[in-house]
Amino acid sequence: MSVLAVIPARFGSSRYPGKPLLKATGKFLVEHVVEQVRQARHVQEVIVATDDQRIIRAVESFGTRAVLTAGTHCSGTDRVAEVARRPEFLHYQYFLNVQGDEPEIPPETIDDLARLIAVSPPSEKGAELASPLREMVTAAVNITDPAAINNPNVVKVVVDAMGRALYFSRSAIPYRRADGGVVPVGDQPMLYRQHLGVYAYRRDFLLRLAAHPPCALEEYEKLEQLRALFMGATILVHDVSFAPHGIDTPADYQAFIQRYERGCR
16 A cells, blocks of 8 residues: 655644744654654655645655645645655555644554555454545544533543544533533443544545635534534544644643653653
């Protein structure tokens, strides 16, 4: 299989501008992401897609290929699709979208998604998952902290019996009607899942997805994956055991620095 991992990285983040170029650890934040992705065994190449020359220069300084893309994209998926349309990347069958603010993304998660999108043997969940209709794969982790269920910054996903996404939301889904929505600790393991923003796509579906205009659900929740569901696509949700810490705020970055420094001792 031929898999290209693309790391979309914007300089003008609304919540934390310039974060791909943060360098308090001695490495750029986006460099940490690249290093994690490069450890994945099923990825043939890793590139960074950005709309800013400053990020291009930074990425090239640590020996990684960077591609300048349009500054008008609605989402990381649209930026990855621009890469997929370029002649030099036409030989890749599958594409991974790894967010540029995930410096602790496990390489194992990346490998799992690459394997699931590219290989389709009958699985223990049913032969349906071997269908060529598996257009997209993502990941989720069990929510163990009840406070996270009502946190709009924690995206939730509910799945069917085959592990296919039914819906993604910033709201608490499913809503527990009993007790006014309060969820007891330990209630219904794996019923509440936190979605992790990493995706794998088949080339043909990625291009169709990017060609479709954003839907109302996507714009309302600010979740790009809802466009795929709106189109009727099948998104397989792979359960993992660890939720990496994304960098959305200066406090997140300071916490990452502390974890990184402890790991270097």
